[in-house]
Amino acid sequence: MEPVEESNSVVDQLIEIMKEICGFPECRNTSKNMYWNLVRRLKLLSPFFDDLKDIEEGLGDEEVQALVFLKTALEMAMELLRSVNEGSKIYQALQMEEIADKFHEVTEQIEKALSEISYDKLYLSEEVQEQIELVHAQFRRAKGRTDSPDLELYTDLMIARKEKIPNLAILTGLAEKLQLKTINDLKKESIALHEMVISSSGCPWDRLEEMSALLKKLKDLVVTGNPESDTSESEKSLVNHRSLTIPNDFQCPISLDLMEDPVIVSTGQTYERSSIQKWLDAGHKTCPKTQQILSHTVLTPNFVLKGLIAQWCENNHIELPTKQGSCRNRNSSSGLSDCDLIAIEILLQKLSNGNLEEQRAAAGELRLLAKRDADNRICIADAGAIPLLVELLSSSDPKTQEHAVTALLNLSINETNKGSIVIAGGIPDIVDVLKNGSMEARENAAATLFSLSVIDENKVAIGAAGALPALIDLLCQGSPRGKKDAATAIFNLSIYQGNKVRAVRAGIVVPLMRMLMDAGSGMVDEALAIMAILASHQEGKVAIGQANPIPIYVDMIKTGSPRNRENAAAVLWSLSTGNVQHLKTAGELGAEAALKELSENGTDRAKRKARNLLELFHRTADMVVKPSN
Template structure:
């Protein structure tokens, strides 16, 4: 291709103007290319935008090498417009990189709209550049045409949300004590897995409050609460160098300052065995136990009444303390405890000799002795955390697993319940699975007594907290047995089955198994039976199944719209939210369901929900109302 001539387009008044325009846009492309790779919930949108901008680089490299003076006035104006679009792109990418990841996940639709606007701006500006008239090679021309085509397609394309992340976030925001596995999954997807990332997120939330002029969005409080849960409950596996490791070079000659969060509020010393009380506060085990032994039933720090005296190990904080000690060259606190006047005889909190004696009875082959020993271990494992550790260390788990196949119903009940109590300890979960317990627990679920079935379902729920176990449990045939318990079980059995099914169905493959097992029919029956006490659980499972094509189809075939609309009108806050989410899923891409929803009076109920519902309920209701509006205009 030859250079552009005067007849084709008038020049801007000299080579300097053309060169300046090329340099300016080239620099904007380079600035976008130089941005760090975005992480978090908008990573794909950021990567797609940055990649397309980077692909424009060869165009300006060739123009710069060939001299930009041949650009005409209109070409220069087009490049100026493109420069403005690229500046907008850079500002958006920087704001996402520096902003709150929690906010981006919860307000995803708002950010998607911003990305669509920037993409449209770039595409429009690029369409004004007559690159077919520029002095560029055919190869570069083809590349720019390809990028232009990608931008045109991307203008109207809305990236699919991460439904699992949205489900996890809504659970974590709604529940006071959220499942740690859900919090870990959120931290992984939002890239909030290190101390520095947590601090950056906290700063981003603080900046949001400042920039709002003292009137922050309603969701800021929710996000701050969730961030605290993540800080408290998520294992920080990769602490950043400037928060931990760099401390060693500057403090080798003196004792480092112990972080306040690592000190027991009672003794003010570094904790070696942190435990959580019912108010959510963490204390050194020996200190809070001494407080409780003295007859107190309040939380020392908050003065709130304790709903119970259970002490739950804070494994997350223990791990952080261990990392901090290792990074600062400090020996881990010993097992003596920080409260020196701890009662004698409480060192291990378990009778090792007694546990070993019970273990011998498990091995004896005598059915009566095995039944009695399994019953004792069941009670010991229920009593406290140290017993659960001691029983596992004694090697009891494989023998209890063997007893799951016992012909004696009572022995079987004791064995599965002992394993349920032992599974409260995270390390014991692995030991139980490694002992090949899952197929036998499923066998109890299928053929045991009602009590054994209930506790088998609860055990499977406990084990399924570990993501890998969800797959193993589903493959072992647990889903149909749990669905059967949901249909035929006692009230408690139905609750245990529903809890286990919900957790297992976080894994997509198990949703298919549940649908094939006929769960939707039973769930719809439970939804219209308020007296059965299972409405909340049933709707929660329906909501998670609706995110899978097979689940959506099965739900749609069960005439769900009237029930769901009624739930939006008169259900609890959580149920209205779930019902709106299911309606949105069913009506998206299905005009028949959308018409049924409108005929059932959904529009009025959804309008009311946009004003009074939870944040998620408002979003779903608003999206569904927009679907209805578009359908009526079509």
């Protein structure tokens, strides 16, 4: 294999490994802290691999071999993460010291692999190299630490395994710590134990029998419950009426319990919200009852069934348990209590079934409620508003569309709601509003995309949906607030390497240069910050260099605010690296004196950039051959 082909192959494989690692679901077992810490550190390597992908020149044999070593270490990490996430929770709890050793070994291998890479030969942007140094330091520190096992959990496991008559308090605590609290949890644990037997993983048969016995005790706890335990009156009511036959339609197919909060999945089946949510959180993409692949994972409240269950409970003198949520009822100036679920459900019914005027009014009311406080944002989302609001983004009525996108903006303040908006397919529709909506709707769409782009995975999706050309258009044509929203979204999206290219190719450099030259635009700070991040990419560097930028940046270094001087120095450094003409022009404009002053009085980053530029000036001067006497 030729060097270029081999290096590209290794980089492609590294990117694929990173995609798989980034796609791992949240871990809910006893190793979750080690699991999460490793995933978090590995995700920080993504920009490094993106930068490598942009390098057209082939890497040398030494660099390729170092990347192959890193790939091997990441494959070890990926297998460990997968085994921890999918394996038996009981077994991992019993083997917690051995698992901690495996995480420590993987950490050592990754740190060693990072030490073997010659970063100065990889043509990396300075920002990416700084991030790699940060990641490497994190792995170096982690290598010197050892996680302490949960001795209380281990002791409780030993007691629960040996006792013939189980201690209810210990079993309940184990079910909580091991996240084995539902029938579905226990089914997955049983499958994991079975997989251990099939794979001949080396676990002794007597240990497997003990774990199976413990699993049975936990299953008995979950299935039968305990009427004598410290339960609420409503829970005791259900226990005391176990002899009453619950209609099949009222039972959750997963837990087999009477449903309190029934929701509908994309296949049309209804489940208890908490049960199906745990199923989805475990990474499943199918309907548990039908095994059909779910076209989406939005959970829609089944209000009709919920009413029928409530009526059945009333007729049979059963008090239906109610979950304690974070919603609090308070009076509001609108006459609607801030978290009046009945009123919210009525608004949602109008969104889905009302005429145009009712939809517009309901979307407007939800917009205001979502703006008011954090509790409302949770309650509105839990009631199933997000997919309905996403659907209204395509409304032919401009005001309804504006209310819908603004309601989603307000809901997206809640971190969980960000994910729900994306899952409901909101990104393409929000981008469409950004392109075609009223000016206020476009501005709020830009703000919504910024809010969603806080999550790194969403940066990729938003860029791929075509948001950047529309944001650049708003940056040029919007109101002062709209321009600010567009600039903020563009900056955040451009942290992802691929979006830098999209922004440059969409023509962002010209309007940014106009803003830099117009002190009265009120956009100098934003334009310069975006320029600094685009200049770290080769294509951005070339586009900026073609716009005669040097005089502007030298002047900014001389007279700008501390932050603007910092960003101007960063851009000038990127432009001048490898371009003697830019450096010469900057020198003729008096850049060296300004940089010397900045290296003494600027921000920390500005001082560093200024010193780098001064060194570049000195190196270039030394290369000039002086004539002999």
